[in-house]
Amino acid sequence: MDVREIIHRLRAGESKRKIASDLQLNWRTVKKYASWADEEKLLVGELPCPEELQKRFIAAFPKIPAAQNQSSVSEYHEYVVKLRKEGVEIAAIRQRLRERGYAGSYASVHRYVSKLEPLTPDATVRVECKPGEEAQVDFGYAGKMIDPHTGELRKSWAFVMTLSWSRHQYVEFVFDQKIATWLRLHRNAFRFFGGVPKRLVIDNLKAAIVEACWHDPQVQQSYQECAEHYGFLIAPCRPRTPQHKGKVEKGGVHYVKRNFLGGRESTTISQANRDVLVWCETTAGQRVHGTTKEKPLERFSQTERAALRALPAIAYDLAVWKEVKLHRDCHVVFDNAYYSAPFTLVGQKLRVRGGSREIRIYTQEFQLVATHARAEQPGQRQTHPEHLPPELLDGLFLTRETCQSMAEEVGPATAQVTEILLGDPVLDKMTSVRRLLKLRERFGDERLEAACLRALTFDDPRYMTIRRILETGRDLRQDDLPPPEPASRRQPAAFVRSAADLVGHLFGGATWN
Known part of the structure; x- marks a missing residue:
């Protein structure tokens, strides 16, 4: 509720x-x-x-414990059946049960007995509506139609909305019964009629009803938001009682199947939708209705159109609500894309409102916790850094260019070590570079620069080497460093012997020895 x-x-x-x-x-x-x-x-x-x-x-109104699902009378089932066969009244049955230790109420016994015995079929009364007061909606299987994108035959369904007073109707064929499709069909129907009826009587479709329960129908958040935008009321049809919306069941879906689709060859669904709109205003709209004895289109044009609510000035954004779980990576999955939410909510169920341009994430209590632009393609990740644990953020978004720039801020030796690590032709050492730069927080820029200089001097510019230098304090010592070699004495690296000396014997020449 x-x-x-x-x-x-x-x-x-x-x-x-x-x-x-x-x-x-x-x-x-x-x-x-x-x-x-x-x-x-x-x-x-x-x-x-x-x-x-x-x-x-x-x-x-604090929540109260849910009522038990099993009747307290069920353990006395065989005895109750025996008494009813003997014609014993319900009040007497309760008294006999009390003698056997039963402590429940008369109402419990009455409900239990009522479920055991078939009811006499109820008579029905035709309910007529005022113009603009009601429309009835249903889906019906429409056979297979050609998908214009693939050329293949696919199962299709007919959406039918019938205005209860005039019997004028809107029909559209679709390939699925998703909630987004369901909402789009409503928007198209209201545009077709040029207005909105006060209430809609709907069948218990998954897209429109969360749980097909007459005693406590829970309307999906998506459909309720659509209803509030257009200003119509939702009236669920009781489960397994299609007579409650006979104007659609007999005059809508059945009529479409029998008249428009009957004997029709398979066409593309787009062609069928173009044809059925013409059919709605000609064949269906101009026929003399069996109950009203008038033409639906004339009743609509002359009376009911003016009685409908005006369409909202702002077009409805087809928003779908979905309950999701926040995974350990701090992202939820919605429509095959990933959206971040605060890490403090990991493991909890959240509500996602997916509009055409924006994604909003709420807690179960409808507290807004995240807003994202809608992903443009499947698999795309939309992440806000502040949603992730702080201890895992360090280095997560660092690039090679950023790392090199940060190293140059420390000093030339640190920049040279970083360049050597990033330039490794075989191994990706980005992790080592991130760890190296993180040593700034622990030891400071000056000591890190000295440690990198020492590692370069001994030709060992590895992360583990630099960390050991800092942890043992060797970066603070300068007395054991070898003196720098004069530039005049440095010789460029070269082979001592020529290539001919090395492989000359292969061509008949002299060898090294």
């Missing part, structure tokens, strides 16, 4: 009993939350942000 949804409906003018019916809550519960919202001044003015609203709600 989302209190924001209840407040949204109260602000829209729905009665408490209507809200309780739609959300399958006790009307007293809705009344309690409505009184709280009124006291908190939440029914007028601008609503607080989700995290602030959640904090205030939790403070006012």
Whole structure:
């Protein structure tokens, strides 16, 4: 149960009993939350942000333990069945159970017996709506269509939104039922109608409903945000009760399958979508409807179009919410890309809001902890350094050029050692260079420069050598250094014998010996 949804409906003018019916809550519960919202001044003015609203709600209504899933009567199952076959009333059954040690309530026994016995089929009453009040939505399998990008046949589905009063409808075919697709289809349908109905009756699709539970439907955050943007209310259809939205089941999906798709050869999905829009305004829109005895397009044009809510001035950003886990590398995975979040949250479940241009990461309490530009390709990493542990940051973003520049700040000897290490033709010694430069923090620039000079003098410019020099204090001694060789005495390196002396015997010449 989302209190924001209840407040949204109260602000829209729905009665408490209507809200309780739609959300399958006790009307007293809705009344309690409505009184709280009124006291908190939440029914007028601008609503607080989700995290602030959640904090205030939790403070006012602390969580209580969940009810047990197994009935307390289940251990007496065979005895209860026997008594019911004998025609014993529920009150008497409870009394017999109490004699056997049962301590539960009459309501528990009544619920248990009700589940055991089939119900008499209920009569139904047709519910008619006012213009602009309601639309009904569903998906239906549409067979295989050609993917224009690959040329291959793929399974496709038909999205149908039918305005309940006029029966005018919008149809579009898609290759998946992802939440992003679901939201895009709603946006396209509202554009087609030129407005938004007050409420949508939806089937319990995974994209629209988190859990198909009539007693406590939990609307996905993505769909709720879409509903708030356009200003419509979500009315979930009870599971396994398609008669609750018959205008779509019989006049929408079934009609599309039977009329538009019936006998139609496979085409590309883009061509099918172009054709079905024409069909909606001609064949489907101009037929005389069996119930209203009028043409849907005429009823829509003359009456219902004007009754729809106006489209928002700002286009809806197709935002998808997803629950993710922050991995040990301080990144979450969203839509095949990686986004960093504070290392203090590693291992926790977070909420990601993925818009078309921006990614926002929240805690479970809707506290914003990270914002990133959306990755442009799969596998891309978006990282803020401040999200990573400080002890692991040192050297993580250092490049060869940066290391060489830092070494030159210390002195020429340190710069020469760094150049030698980075110039190794076989091994990548960036790690050694990072460790070398980190010695500045421990020993200072002056001592590091002296140690590097000493290592160069003894022709051993390795990291381990320089560290030992610093740890033993040899960089502070100058008396054991060999005197520098005069430049005039230095001879360029050369072979003592010529190449002919070395390999001359191979060609018939003289050898070394």
